[in-house]
Amino acid sequence: MSYALRESLPTPKEFVALREAAGMTSRTLKAAERGLPNSCYGVTVVHDGDVVGMGRIVGDGATVLQLTDIAVHPDHQGRGLGTEITQALVDWLHENAPPSAYVNLVADVDGFYEQFGFEPTAPASKGMYLRIE
Template structure:
């Protein structure tokens, strides 16, 4: 579903400052400018949504090898712009990019926070539950 005015979906990454502002403003953990720059540079695909003032209000990206492993990350929207279809538009555009540019049979994963579960499930993502042992290491 396309975004309605005054929002604009663009296939470019945000600036480092906007990446940090949107992450922290939507409740995601703070990242340093160095981390933000590396995240932007290391993305396979990026989408951001610009609001009425031309500032980034939402975003999402794909980390991937271009062949078969893809991780959707940094899916977030500033609270004052939620419930406007931004998350769905970003996710749909990212998935379309995988379907268009990657070989058929790609493995697409993400970590779903409780507020995003309904969106991800509506796009066909399933909870792996006991069939997978998710593991995490923070350094």
């Protein structure tokens, strides 16, 4: 199968659909329309004209950045696309983020992000969240 990694964001509809297909927490179309343009950087993986993978970096662009929305459609998982997406995001960080930048993520795959240099924050700190309903 032929895949193309592109430096682009998904459309809001693609974003919402891909998160749903990948079993991630849903986002509204309105939220995606408002949020996606505020990304620092993003990539998509395209197969036969369809977006089947994505990932992006959010934050202020210099002091705090977060890898987020890394997703691959279940029909295309197991082909290294998540690794390609994450590597593209990390490469962008090394090329664009200043030396003092703090980069974080919510790791939902044990042992995956360490290969890119990420370390657990515990016990020094712990991740927390607030979901707006």
